[in-house]
Amino acid sequence: MLLEIKDLTLEYGRIEALHGISLEVEQGEIVALIGANGAGKTTTMRAISGLRPVAKGSIVFDGQDITKLRADKRVILGVGQSPEGRGVFPGMSVMENLEIGAYTRRDKAGIAEDLERCFALFPRLLERRKQAGGTLSGGEQQMLAVGRALMTRPKLLLLDEPSMGLAPMLIQQIFEIITEINSQGTTVLVVEQNAQQALSRAHRAYVLETGSIVKSGTGQELLNDPSVKDAYLGVA
């Protein structure tokens, strides 16, 4: 098991945002976490990457308990994240944004290799490499955020709503690239409101509702589940 979350509870002040969720990601999988706005998807991501302390429960990554580990140290272990809202550094060029993804790495050859891979996945970034991050379009920023996360050479890639604010064409494209990244050997945990795309791409998926996991199964099972269809797929 690459990632194993057990009974995770997280609080914002007095408000409990996650009520003891459990979730697993196997090496090589694409796992989707779907849920409505405010369900706690981003909160879950922030717990995994260490940006928020957890109240109860445990997170084990690659055989190591990381529940209390500092966020920057989790990156070195192999947890890479493209955050909600993309978090592109606005005052840095595309190239600098990508370079900073490799901040903790010293393997020059490996970094050059990953940079090339990034540009192969997102040729657009190569064209824009000198442009300031803040001046990119939404779609380009999303590509940059994903590319930058790849530059950390993650074992587990966390994607928080990669389709947010993108045109349908681009959404299709970004999910194709996610599948491509996965087939190159990176395990992916993707959070989405766009359940249709996420479920059809994912090996397995979890449904999160107001801080609790209410369902899980293979992507296909959930696509065909009447209550999921009803709530998340926009078909009666």
Place this chain on the structure above:
Amino acid sequence: MTGLEQGAIYALVALGYTLVYGVLRLINFAHSEVFMIGTFTTMWVWGWMGIDQNTKIDSVGQMVMLIVIGLVAGAAASAVTAVTVEVVAYRPLRRRNAPPLAFLITAIGASLFLAEMIGIFTKRAPFGPPRIIEPAVAFAIGPFKVTNTQILVLLVALLMMAALDQFVNRSRMGKGIRAVAQDPDTAALMGINKNRIILLVFVLGGAMAGVAALLWNVRYGFTKFNVGFLIGLKAFSAAVLGGIGNLRGALLGGLLLGVVENYASGLFGGEWKDFTGFVLLVILLMFRPTGLLGESLGRARA
């Protein structure tokens, strides 16, 4: 020229305010005392070497050596002071998620503590550090006379600022500073240790204040436990004037403030010097609230 010289010292001190503000959104009031401790340390180190106001320094070699030693000692002492304030005072507050007001009070407290500590230790007496360089006119362009100390002050200050600018814009750690300034959470997701970057910022800002302290000693040959107060205020104004959080803004703001002050004291008399500086600041902020160059380290922080 006198204005540029003073302005260069303001600018060096201003860098410390701007760096810390860019990363922490905190006005580090103790920075003026970081400067003050630099002036004393430089003087003490020279004193230990048997150099005082009456020492005759005859060779250029000895002069250069004393300046370099003073610079390193001042920069080191100021950097250590700045880091101590961060570790002892600010870091515990951050760990507890203290509100901004707590940081403000702590900053003022740290400033007073350091000033009073040196005040008690030195019996609040004024001191005259040796000036090392006998001031003399080096050359003149028309009516403008340029002295040897002015050349030294401007040269050292500009070199330091250029080096810092390159470091922040090009080096890996410089990128780390900008990343934390622009978006601390995302910076953590890149594997950047925020506390280490904050420490670095205090080291850099402190060292710059220490260099300013050496130049101050060479230029004025005077220090006192409260020498930091007015310089700090001026440097802080210079930082705001240029756009706080912006390194090049600190340079521009410092030089501008120095020149305007000197021009005004030439025009209205010396007692108007401090007055005009702040009038300039207030007027400029009315028209450009973010300063001349705006904010840049943390440009468009989310």
